[in-house]
Amino acid sequence: MNPEGLAGSAAPGEIKLRVGTAGWAIPAGVRERFPVAGGGLERYASRLGAVEINSTFYRRHRVSTFERWAAATPADFRFAVKAPREITHRRKLENCEDVLADLAADLRGLGDRLGPVLIQTPPGLAFEETRTGAFLDACEAQIETAIVMEPRHASWFTASADHWLSTRRVARVAADPEPAPGAGLPGGSGAHVYFRLHGSPDMYRSAYGRDRLKAILQRVMAAGEVGAERWVIFDNTASGAAAADALALARMARSA
Template identity: 30%
Template sequence: MKFGQVDAPEEFDFTIPPDPPETTKLLKQTSKSDDFEVYVGCAKWNKKDLKNFFPKGVKDELGYYSSQFNSIELNATFYRLFPKETFEKWYATVPENFRFFPKLEQTISHYKRLKEVQESVDANVKNMSHLQEKLGMPFLQMPDNFAPKDFDRVVTFIENWTNKIPLAIELRHTKWYNDPEVSNALYALLQAHGVTNVLVDTAGRRDLMHMRLTTSTAFVRWVGANDAESDRARLDEWIKRIVQWKKAGLQKLLFFVHQNEEQESPALAAYLIERLNKKIGTNLPIPKTLPPKGLFD
């Protein structure tokens, strides 16, 4: 994931902003439940991208991945509409507790830019629905040049999302979050329709960093900077915030680990899972990761 990539991560301030009062209020209003759901995973499951993860001889990449993680942020669906048979195969491959969080097709977000997209949306949802109960939450990711001047398209898209499947949205133009009039209207729209506001933490786009939840689900897309020290320190800070959110009433956490160069995403996700288990009492299996290859391997 190249979004927000920088050459010198040590020059950036990775401080997580404080929660706005609206997030605190939302979580307090959430009906408390003993069932706190946590899904942590990567964005891809193939050997080419996930270095130091697959043992030698593994052929069923999804099968092995799903034995280690309980979820996947499914980026492959952004590039094309897979047939229902593919979703059915994926469904049959993974365990009962595994969840997919697929990205809606780029035809919807980048080519048509939410204009006259209902047919494409219906096709995406229809095929994704073959994941049945293992379909977690599809999400829409808009390009960074999609600005608030097209707010009406966002309104129409959300109002037309009548599926029972919950939806998350990620917007990347800075004005969505840094123009108070726009951001307040956006958050009100998402919250009124039960749409989850995706939180993105990446080095080169600190202008997008905000902590405004619009549902009792936190959907975090976290991008490491391929710097071992700062990446782990950043995850430690996220764990502190997640602890606070859980106490305040958060019901579900979706946390997906990326890197600019996907070298250590599984290890960073394992690092996060191990510490979440200790801090909030989850009992997620800790994925096995292989040691980095040595100079003479």
């Protein structure tokens, strides 16, 4: 079975699109779209090609837990992982080499299933080159995968900040709803494209609907460099809308 949430191919110059949700819950409304047999993650990964792990924001997981999750998924499935709040909200990107080392050690359990690490900074954390540069240096020394950032302070969405992120080959997330003007489109490096769709107008609850999904798909496909891997993660999970939206968007992409 080809996952609906994996469109395109890895061939040079072709588009690869990964569609998934925050977490791998399968709501009752789409249950019939997934196999009956198997564990929750195994069933999810048979239909969608990616997932975002958010629980890592709140607590550390054992390497064996990541190994078990990786083993439940097909070879081309990928996990994005949200960085711990100790890094982003408590230490505010400063002096966090020890936490990054722990995260890197744990994520080795995902092996080749590891996708990008998501850094979501708090709304009050402004862009500052020295602090952010030192943090990214620490990431490069510890984390062996792409870093994507989801900032929420307006200072991150200026032309100069965007150019700076691009020179560091770090992608900025496109978020809905926008926390600041310009946040709805991806920025920074075009080597990776990452959309996080939290639901709007009712955050975490609103479904997107066919017309909005078509517009989102157009923006996703137009973004990034040739050969970039594009991610779309639906975080409107509180109402159960995320899985249905992910399946619908992936189906649109495969038929485009």
